[in-house]
Amino acid sequence: MMASRGMGAMNPDKTRRKSSRTPMKLCGGGKMAKGGLAWTRKEGKNPNGGLNAKGRASYNKDHGAHLKAPQPEGGSRRNSFCARMKGMKRKLTSSKTAHDPNSRINKSLRAWNC
Numbered sequence: 001m002m003a004s005r006g007m008g009a010m011n012p013d014k015t016r017r018k019s020s021r022t023p024m025k026l027c028g029g030g031k032m033a034k035g036g037l038a039w040t041r042k043e044g045k046n047p048n049g050g051l052n053a054k055g056r057a058s059y060n061k062d063h064g065a066h067l068k069a070p071q072p073e074g075g076s077r078r079n080s081f082c083a084r085m086k087g088m089k090r091k092l093t094s095s096k097t098a099h100d101p102n103s104r105i106n107k108s109l110r111a112w113n114c
Helices: 053-063 076-092 095-099 104-111
Strands: none
Touching (some): 095 104
């Protein structure tokens, strides 16, 4: 009978296996412009919520990600974003932030037409 190779699988001497994955790059590991990365500063943020093109480019370069622009016209990406952010607004923000029209979360929801 073969041994299970699930997430909690152990080798014969009962010690944990080391992960074969390479360590993740730490956030902020890229070269920083004066004052920090654009996505963390005002110049990388859209005044109507979310990140602007410069902020997304900075975040993508720093994290090796591929952030896309908002999809306010509709589609599965928008539906998923709206559901996720509405849950965050309800569970993870204070009532003051949730009712503030100028909070970052409310601006993002408006930008995506949620």
